[in-house]
Amino acid sequence: MSEQPLLFTQRPPGAISLLKNGIFGENPVFRLALSLCPAVAVTTTVANGIMLGVAVLLVQVLSSVTVALTRRWIHPRVRIPVYTIIIAVWVSAIDMVLAGFFPLLYAQVGLYVKLIVAFAIIISRLEVFASRMPLIPTFWDGLGMGLGFLFALMAIGTFREVLGNGTLLGFRIVPEKPLLFFALPAGGFFSIALLMAFFNVLERRMSGGKNVAPSTGGSHGQAA
Amino acid sequence: MAKPRSLVLAGTAALALCFAIGLALAAAAGRPAAPHAPSSVITRARVLAPDHVRLTVAAPVADLRPSNFRVTDERAPDVPMDIAAVETLPGGAILLTVADRLDPAAGYRISILSPAGTREAKPAPWALLFTVVISSALINNFVFTRYLGLCIFFGVSKKRDTSVGMGFTFAAVMLLSAAISWGLYTFVMRPLELKFLQVIVFIGVVAFIVQALDTILRKTHASLHQRFGVYLVLITTNCIILAVPLLNAQAESGAGESLALALGSGAGFALALFLMSCARERLELARVPAAFQGLPIAFALAGLFALAFMGFSGLTFLR
Numbered sequence: 001m002s003e004q005p006l007l008f009t010q011r012p013p014g015a016i017s018l019l020k021n022g023i024f025g026e027n028p029v030f031r032l033a034l035s036l037c038p039a040v041a042v043t044t045t046v047a048n049g050i051m052l053g054v055a056v057l058l059v060q061v062l063s064s065v066t067v068a069l070t071r072r073w074i075h076p077r078v079r080i081p082v083y084t085i086i087i088a089v090w091v092s093a094i095d096m097v098l099a100g101f102f103p104l105l106y107a108q109v110g111l112y113v114k115l116i117v118a119f120a121i122i123i124s125r126l127e128v129f130a131s132r133m134p135l136i137p138t139f140w141d142g143l144g145m146g147l148g149f150l151f152a153l154m155a156i157g158t159f160r161e162v163l164g165n166g167t168l169l170g171f172r173i174v175p176e177k178p179l180l181f182f183a184l185p186a187g188g189f190f191s192i193a194l195l196m197a198f199f200n201v202l203e204r205r206m207s208g209g210k211n212v213a214p215s216t217g218g219s220h221g222q223a224a
Numbered sequence: 225m226a227k228p229r230s231l232v233l234a235g236t237a238a239l240a241l242c243f244a245i246g247l248a249l250a251a252a253a254g255r256p257a258a259p260h261a262p263s264s265v266i267t268r269a270r271v272l273a274p275d276h277v278r279l280t281v282a283a284p285v286a287d288l289r290p291s292n293f294r295v296t297d298e299r300a301p302d303v304p305m306d307i308a309a310v311e312t313l314p315g316g317a318i319l320l321t322v323a324d325r326l327d328p329a330a331g332y333r334i335s336i337l338s339p340a341g342t343r344e345a346k347p348a349p350w351a352l353l354f355t356v357v358i359s360s361a362l363i364n365n366f367v368f369t370r371y372l373g374l375c376i377f378f379g380v381s382k383k384r385d386t387s388v389g390m391g392f393t394f395a396a397v398m399l400l401s402a403a404i405s406w407g408l409y410t411f412v413m414r415p416l417e418l419k420f421l422q423v424i425v426f427i428g429v430v431a432f433i434v435q436a437l438d439t440i441l442r443k444t445h446a447s448l449h450q451r452f453g454v455y456l457v458l459i460t461t462n463c464i465i466l467a468v469p470l471l472n473a474q475a476e477s478g479a480g481e482s483l484a485l486a487l488g489s490g491a492g493f494a495l496a497l498f499l500m501s502c503a504r505e506r507l508e509l510a511r512v513p514a515a516f517q518g519l520p521i522a523f524a525l526a527g528l529f530a531l532a533f534m535g536f537s538g539l540t541f542l543r
Contacts, residue, residue: 036371036374036375036378037371037372037373037374037375037463038371040371040374041370041371041372081431084427084428084431085424085427085428088423088424088427088428089424091423092420092421092423092424095423096420111467111470111471111474114422114423114466114470115372115463115466115467115470117423117427117466118427118462118463118465118466119463120375184530184534185368185369185371185530185533185534186368186527186528186530186531186534187527188371188527188530189523189524189526189527189530190523190524190527192520192523193516193520193521193522193523193524193527194520196519196520196523197513197515197516197520198515200514200515200516200517200520201515204514204515
């Protein structure tokens with residue numbers, strides 16, 4: 001990943017490159033292979049994907065900004081527990097808002113909204129980015145990562161809803177249920193496999209046929 | 225080599241201890257059996273998990289039509305439930321098949337109209353626990369049907385012995401955190417109306433246990449710590465550990481069910497890790513298309529396992 005050194009440059013990068021980095025270069029799901037659980041679990045329909053994606057986006061931006069504002073007072077030795085508490089506070093807030101305003105959707109994805117607190121992507125962005133950079137770039141980085149996550153969930157959700165249910169956002173676009181398989185748990189794993197392979201091919205094409213390291217999932221160390 | 229053996233022994237002992245504590249708690253929390261009228265013609269009634277009730281009768285019952293029997297839920301005593309079939313079993317017992325699913329946590333009253341007799345029945349506690357353990361380990365396997373813990377699942381399932389170690393560590397931490405969270409939820413958060421804090425409290429409990437285990441193991445069992453320390457750190461940010469207390473809180477489960485869920489899902493996760501690591505060791509030798517190398521093929525493999533685990537969804541037992 002050519003974008004990797006960008007995190008360690010002295011001057012914080014611009015907003016556009018940070019957004020692009022989050023959506024394509026370091027897409028949380030397809031490239032970093034972090035936070036995969038919700039990516040399979042809630043993507044049987046696009047609406048569920050959007051709901052969780054927006055929740056993650058909000059939590060990521062809010063906790064990134066909180067950490068960027070308060071990092072001066074966070075002792076490095078207790079930073080992980082403090083980050084966890086910050087995330088947990090924002091997750092609880094978002095959880096209550098969603099439960100209050102979208103009860104029907106929430107009934108389906110409620111457990112996963114609560115589990116955002118354990119998503120590796122959020123804490124790893126806090127550790128890698130928000131704890132070292134000033135407020136403005138942190139905001140854009142959080143937004144980029146959140147959008148990248150939202151985009152990934154929507155892509156998988158669209159794929160699975162159209163193929164598995166014949167609908168898109170609840171509207172029927174294919175006469176009958178074409179391939180129920182993709183709506184089943186097993187189909188979720190296969191959809192991700194196919195989409196990841198597709199992104200690998202795309203990446204290779206864009207880098208001009210050069211051999212790019214595939215997303216091996218070697219980034220699990222970051223989960224800690 | 226003595227090291228791995230003592231390791232396994234220590235792990236088994238820890239699990240056994242957790243389980244014993246769980247059983248003791250469950251026994252303490254179990255409700256006493258309902259008293260019954262001594263003149264009743266039914267001498268025993270057992271709810272067999274999904275939709276069957278078995279009656280042992282003192283005298284043979286001639287009228288075996290469903291209308292001769294009445295099953296009511298203890299929470300709605302005036303609404304009789306539909307009875308789909310009545311059969312006699314060898315030995316004179318009667319098996320009622322109820323049209324709806326029976327809730328294993330509820331109590332039921334079963335009556336025969338002629339000869340008149342009534343008996344209250346509750347599912348046997350061990351049957352309930354067994355149901356929870358099996359269903360969370362196989363039917364609702366956390367990895368293959370609920371998609372939890374995937375990061376760790378794909379991260380450590382490359383080698384078989386790492387995955388076994390990970391499975392043990394996870395099961396132990398899950399049991400411990402489920403027990404502590406259950407206690408906090410039942411005795412502190414519910415009486416004080418602090419349920420909205422559950423996310424913060426439960427992640428705190430998990431982080432605390434992981435940190436405590438890490439410190440204790442480093443001081444007392446350095447060799448254990450050397451092998452399992454890495455996994456311990458990974459556990460804090462893992463959804464599978466946090467999901468157990470959250471699910472328990474959602475269902476307002478009792479102590480026994482909470483621990484059974486933790487045990488079952490821990491065992492299910494360990495099983496999934498072990499299966500996957502065996503398959504991935506084979507995958508090393510396979511020629512995989514370039515685009516599918518690494519994670520994509522692992523996902524496809526998990527999809528195949530998930531397909532196989534769907535076979536468990538029709539699993540019924542305790543007939």
